[in-house]
Amino acid sequence: MSAAKNMNISLQIWRQKNSKEKGKMETYKLNDVSTASSFLEMLDQLNEQLVNERKEPIAFDHDCREGICGMCSLYINGRAHGPDTGITTCQLHMRMFNDGDTIVIEPWRSAAFPVIKDLIVDRTSFDRIQQAGGFVSVNTSGNTIDANATPINKQDADKAFEAAACIGCGACVATCKNGSAMLFVGAKVSQYALLPQGRIEATDRVLNMVRQMDEEGFGNCTNTGACEVECPKGISLENIARMNREYLSASLK
């Protein structure tokens, strides 16, 4: 592994005081950024500089910083989670950039993800979709049946697990030219639809989740496949096709 180097970069970042006020892009210079630092560490460094200059630091979402929680967002140089695939922004490293680069950082852009402040967006629309049907009813009153007591086809179990890997970060919506949430909803529908425990509420689930998705103002999928490429967890388009099948069969019941 080559040794870490320091570089000087220029940053264009969306600044917006709150959800009511208009925002704009602002430019910052940042020197001595280590190529070994993560993208979020670089933003920490910038914020330290801004605090020392008695300026408002940049608000951005982050939590686990290990690619699991789905909190970090950021649209970097025209791509969700930046110039790499299969990663969240916290897994993006500054070695992906060069000395002298200008990096453009914007919040997720979607009518259903309004900006709260700077780079932080409100993703509770995803929570409401999940609440509309993304669950199974399990008896937990002392009569819980061991999940392993229900035989499940290995292939279905694998596909359900793959769908369940979705961390709800919203990169699919952010990257889709239509601002569609169908990869997210497709994954959430699929993870239950493939399992016997999920079949009981399958009809209501898909109808309610799709209805909620439409009410939130997400766009319509045109199958460009951009979401699949940019999804940090590699959720497949297959899940959208499955949701379509589930929805059509549920509608005709």
Add this chain to the structure above:
Amino acid sequence: MAKSTLLKSSIAKKVAMALSGIFLISFLALHFFINMVSVFSADAFNEMSHFMGYNPLIQFVMQPILVAGVVFHFIMGFVLELKNKSARPIAYVKFDGGANSTWASRNMIISGLVVLAFLGLHFYDFWVHEMVYKYVEGNAIEETRYYGELVAKFESPVRTGLYSVAFILLALHLWHGFTSSLQSIGFDNKIGKSLHTICYSFAVIVPAGFVFIAIFHHLINN
């Protein structure tokens, strides 16, 4: 489920768009076959064209359905485009769409509008002419006129060029649209994936064939 809710849903619109697209593709395949016949036999082309032009089932049932299909596909395309635009009220300063999707998939509205403009010219060239010939002027049935009319249309290099450009855009529209329609109606299993080869081949061969037919008549017969 209430039917009104179903029809308003995003997935139902997607499926309607896909089914109307598949219907238009099936018509395109038939049109391609008949036009290709013109390269090999003027008589066979005349016979087929006469059948299409005077068969009551085709004229009064299939033709209105086809026009309705084109209009529906066009209007629904616009409805979805407007809905999708409203889903992102503030555009990105920097959007690198080419990093994760094809130009054809992101610009169906552009390729669709070019194809629509071509359809306008095409209707003017053939359909309006046909309607005037049959119903306005009330000419007698002439079973051997079609081949000559086709050849005459491709006399102009400008028209032949416009047709060729439109078919390149049609190829791009089909390149994404055919596989996309299968995905929309729920095919993404092994059958769907093996159908993709057929879809991509169709998207290249059929428009290329139409361009060949236009250039063939332009060069050989004019």
